[in-house]
Amino acid sequence: RMEENEQARKCYKRMLKEAQLTLGNAELGLGRASLRCNDCQESLEHFQAALEIRQRLLGENHPDVAEIFSFLGETHRKMQDYDEALLYLVQAMNIEEETLPPNSFNLAATYDTIGAIYMMLNQYDVALIYYEKVLHIRQAALPADHPQIAAIYGSLGSLFESKGDYSKALNYHEKSLEIAKKTRAATHNIVANAQDSIRRLKAKIKQ
Known part of the structure; x- marks a missing residue:
């Protein structure tokens, strides 16, 4: 009997985690939709909610957490808040470099966005470093x-x-x-x- 109850607890905990991850995915989807509608403030709120859920359930160093950091960076870039955008994108990059294959397209996309921001800041030599990383990944893959x-x-x-x-x-x-x-x-x-x-x-x- 005790064993059955333990199994039930594990099952319900797993269901709860899956439900919370689904909620996080919904927050991400709403953030992306808001971003496409140019409602940056609302998109930031949804992305932050998605980030909190994923960090709590998946840990700090997970590719799905990096994905949210990328969207937060992209939103701040759209708002022309380049310093804040770089903070989020560098966090995404650090996680992706640790957890994804070196030829990952997600990593290339992050490098590309960082390069574009440095272009906007007229820091061409730094932008070049990131664009060359993008080229290397895309040529290899x-x-x-x-x-x-x-x-x-x-x-x-x-x-x-x-x-x-x-x-x-x-x-x-x-x-x-x-x-x-x-x-x-x-x-x-x-x-x-x-x-x-x-x-x-x-x-x-x-x-």
């Missing part, structure tokens, strides 16, 4: 003509243009365009952006 590789080439092109290295910038935008033309419709914004950048850079190089 994806086909050479994948759109995500075109996207990071475009980011690197913009970075080198901002640094005043127009020939390197041109090289990256040409690589981006070559892939984008193969993999996307010619009207897609990656193609249009790359073409505009190439025209602009060629004009700058001629000057």
Whole structure:
């Protein structure tokens, strides 16, 4: 009889944990929906609620906790609160580096967002470190003509243009365009952006 009661307790505790995790997932979903509606304040409230649930049930050092830190960082980036965004994103990165494979796309996405924020802060050399990490992961894990590789080439092109290295910038935008033309419709914004950048850079190089 005692054994049956112990089994019942374990079962109900597991059910309770699953129910609480489901609540955390609902909070995350509401946060993401609010973010898409540009209601950043509400999204922060839902993400914080999801974070508290996941930290309590999964521990501090879990990839699902890192996921919430990433969304908190993304929300603060959208609010142009870059210092706060970096605090959350670095927490996400630290967990992901410890718990995920080195070629994880989640880790690449975190590096990409951190790089983009450093670009906004005009800290180009720091941004370059993160963009190169993104490129390394994507080149190792994806086909050479994948759109995500075109996207990071475009980011690197913009970075080198901002640094005043127009020939390197041109090289990256040409690589981006070559892939984008193969993999996307010619009207897609990656193609249009790359073409505009190439025209602009060629004009700058001629000057």
